[in-house]
């Protein structure tokens with residue numbers, strides 16, 4: 001990996017190298033004020049076509065279903081766990097080295113959650129030898145302790161399970177981990193804290209087999225329900241949701257079928273696609289060339305759900321949904337496992353009445369990945385994924401829609417102390433960088449992840465409370 005952090009030397013990307021003068025500084029600040037004003041007034045939807053792929057590992061050993069992100073080190077950047085590895089987000093433009101640590105047991109890590117209310121990160125993992133809670137021994141996750149919390153085995157394909165999500169199933173306390181599986185049905189794990197330390201319980205909520213699960217409050221009654229769907233049957237495959245009865249520990253939740261699809265369901269996601277305040281269900285199928293569809297929840301609970309097509313492609317074994325362009329509605333992302341191996345965004349238009357396709361990348365075979373979260377804390381959703389047929393890889397696609405960004409070079413001292421960086425990441429619309437805290441040598445990166453011009457050192461000398469930093473050369 002290259003060290004992408006470069007000292008800034010002048011106020012323009014193409015300007016001759018020179019020290020800033022008073023006149024130059026005035027020009028910089030005038031431009032900044034104009035830019036900030038324009039952006040604040042316009043507030044346009046974010047581009048869906050500006051992505052940078054960062055290959056964060058190409059030497060992974062073993063296959064994984066698990067691929068989950070969360071800030072395990074408290075620095076504001078979400079880290080990734082997948083298989084038996086923890087990857088520490090290097091921060092800022094995320095193109096530094098993602099420090100990898102191998103967990104002490106052979107597991108598939110599937111969830112990031114706070115287990116014991118301390119400052120160290122916690123991970124939930126499954127595997128062929130039981131279920132585990134992994135606890136970081138330090139703030140930076142360089143060493144981990146494993147706790148075997150149950151004898152239940154999740155061992156599909158000798159790896160783990162393909163259905164997992166996290167939600168507040170039992171109201172209050174720590175969040176629960178929900179699993180779909182081929183041998184245990186649908187279960188959740190819940191933890192309580194007592195004098196003996198964390199105590200785990202596995203609760204069975206359905207005997208159904210589902211490859212994917214997704215949590216959401218489907219009936220708007222305030223508790224979190226679980227969505228899934230059939231596979232490995234000869235008939236049409238039912239898509240359903242399981243109703244949380246609101247009682248901790250209750251088993252055998254009531255199943256509500258919303259419709260069916262012709263092939264095995266693979267991914268499922270609860271999301272309000274048409275923005276009417278009711279959760280809908282997005283699903284993909286595991287077969288050759290298939291459709292992606294969403295089931296619209298009716299206004300009255302007794303009416304039928306309506307199935308709508310979003311698009312089609314080759315083995316969408318990756319799918320997620322979220323507002324990727326920041327315009328207030330839910331967009332969908334899918335990844336193909338075969339052929340073109342495209343990663344596609346389906347931009348939601350007019351409350352789910354149609355979808356426009358955007359390409360994030362192609363030629364990368366993803367599997368139960370293409371997951372959306374804001375990895376770099378700059379206000380837009382990034383993408384991360386593992387692969388099944390090329391399991392050595394783990395990728396991140398940085399969303400560059402909110403560029404430029406401001407950051408400062410990560411120092412070994414920062415890293416050693418586990419300190420957050422200032423000002424981490426900033427965006428044109430939301431970030432307010434306190435200039436008094438801006439260290440010498442801070443920089444900005446452009447859409448391609450390269451460092452461009454701008455005199456951050458000079459900016460730090462002003463008396464303004466804070467401002468977004470942008471160089472005149474890039475202010476078009």
Ligand SMILES: [Ca+2]
Pocket residue numbers: 216217218219220221222223224225244
């Ligand atoms: Ca509910």
Ligand SMILES: [Ca+2]
Pocket residue numbers: 271272273274275276277278279280296297
């Ligand atoms: Ca809806």
Ligand SMILES: [Ca+2]
Pocket residue numbers: 322323324325326327328329330331348
């Ligand atoms: Ca949107």
Ligand SMILES: [Ca+2]
Pocket residue numbers: 373374375376377378379380381382399
């Ligand atoms: Ca982001």
